[in-house]
Amino acid sequence: MKQRNTIQKRLVLEAVAALLNHPTADDVYQRIAMNHPNVSRGTVYRNLNALVQCNTLLKISMPDAADRYDIDTHLHYHLKCKNCGEFLDIELPEMAEMLSKIEDKSGFLIDRFDLVFKGICADCREKQIVQDNTSKL
Amino acid sequence: MKQRNTIQKRLVLEAVAALLNHPTADDVYQRIAMNHPNVSRGTVYRNLNALVQCNTLLKISMPDAADRYDIDTHLHYHLKCKNCGEFLDIELPEMAEMLSKIEDKSGFLIDRFDLVFKGICADCREKQIVQDNTSKL
DNA sequence: GTGGCTGCAAAATGTTTGCACGGAT
DNA sequence: ATCCGTGCAAACATTTTGCAGCCAC
Numbered sequence: 001m002k003q004r005n006t007i008q009k010r011l012v013l014e015a016v017a018a019l020l021n022h023p024t025a026d027d028v029y030q031r032i033a034m035n036h037p038n039v040s041r042g043t044v045y046r047n048l049n050a051l052v053q054c055n056t057l058l059k060i061s062m063p064d065a066a067d068r069y070d071i072d073t074h075l076h077y078h079l080k081c082k083n084c085g086e087f088l089d090i091e092l093p094e095m096a097e098m099l100s101k102i103e104d105k106s107g108f109l110i111d112r113f114d115l116v117f118k119g120i121c122a123d124c125r126e127k128q129i130v131q132d133n134t135s136k137l
Numbered sequence: 138m139k140q141r142n143t144i145q146k147r148l149v150l151e152a153v154a155a156l157l158n159h160p161t162a163d164d165v166y167q168r169i170a171m172n173h174p175n176v177s178r179g180t181v182y183r184n185l186n187a188l189v190q191c192n193t194l195l196k197i198s199m200p201d202a203a204d205r206y207d208i209d210t211h212l213h214y215h216l217k218c219k220n221c222g223e224f225l226d227i228e229l230p231e232m233a234e235m236l237s238k239i240e241d242k243s244g245f246l247i248d249r250f251d252l253v254f255k256g257i258c259a260d261c262r263e264k265q266i267v268q269d270n271t272s273k274l
Numbered sequence: 275g276t277g278g279c280t281g282c283a284a285a286a287t288g289t290t291t292g293c294a295c296g297g298a299t
Numbered sequence: 300a301t302c303c304g305t306g307c308a309a310a311c312a313t314t315t316t317g318c319a320g321c322c323a324c
Binding site: 079098102110111117119 | 198235249254
């Protein structure tokens with residue numbers, strides 16, 4: 001169960017750190033392939049999983065899209081703009097209270113949930129409004 | 138854009154209604170295939186999508202698993218037991234407040250999010266505790 | 275030296291799609 | 300008569316895996 005320090009694992013971790021904005025496995029693979037074309041996709045996936053396992057990376061499950069990875073493993077949440085694709089972090093301390101409310105209600109002991117909010121970011125909303133007004137002229 | 142009334146679409150809707158507990162596309166296909174082996178998987182998927190589109194069904198995106206479908210389209214949430222697989226509904230009226238809090242914080246206009254809580258249900262917890270005590274004897 | 279890690283390719287999984295035909299409107 | 304929906308199979312996207320050799324420990 002002890003993990004070895006391979007060059008490939010280091011490359012994967014470096015790539016996730018370098019690629020801001022929560023890269024997908026393929027983003028990581030592409031980035032590594034630039035300088036190390038012999039590293040295989042399977043190895044990238046295996047190392048991503050291993051790093052998630054040992055809590056060095058966080059896996060963000062994306063419905064209807066490839067999963068993403070985050071170097072920031074502290075408890076936080078994500079927002080994705082459907083328009084420009086921006087993907088950003090959000091703190092939600094009030095979520096803890098919600099969870100205990102759910103546990104009380106259901107009798108469940110919750111140990112994980114995946115949560116990505118999708119919508120339109122402030123910038124895109126502004127542009128949209130400007131566009132709407134323009135089209136009225 | 139007008140949808141036609143085909144036998145296949147009726148079969149899909151009937152199957153989702155008959156299969157309680159939020160069936161997957163394959164559950165629906167299997168059920169229909171029992172009596173109508175000529176209906177194809179593609180048709181089941183296309184009809185499920187069409188029914189979601191017109192708000193007759195709700196699609197529940199499941200991370201790391203096949204998506205599920207729900208005849209109950211009113212706003213509610215889901216809990217899945219990792220132990221026995223039970224999948225049940227939960228009402229969370231307080232989620233609305235959380236959403237407006239997020240919109241205020243982020244400037245996003247949120248239009249969807251998928252949320253399935255995973256944990257251990259009350260029954261399984263009880264059994265687990267009994268088992269733990271037994272093993273101490 | 276040994277056993278985990280790698281590269282490669284194949285497979286698994288879940289879902290969509292191109293096409294020619296058939297059926298609902 | 301239109302043209303949307305169907306069955307079929309192939310394609311797709313993402314991820315996992317079997318295997319033989321390699322390398323970190």
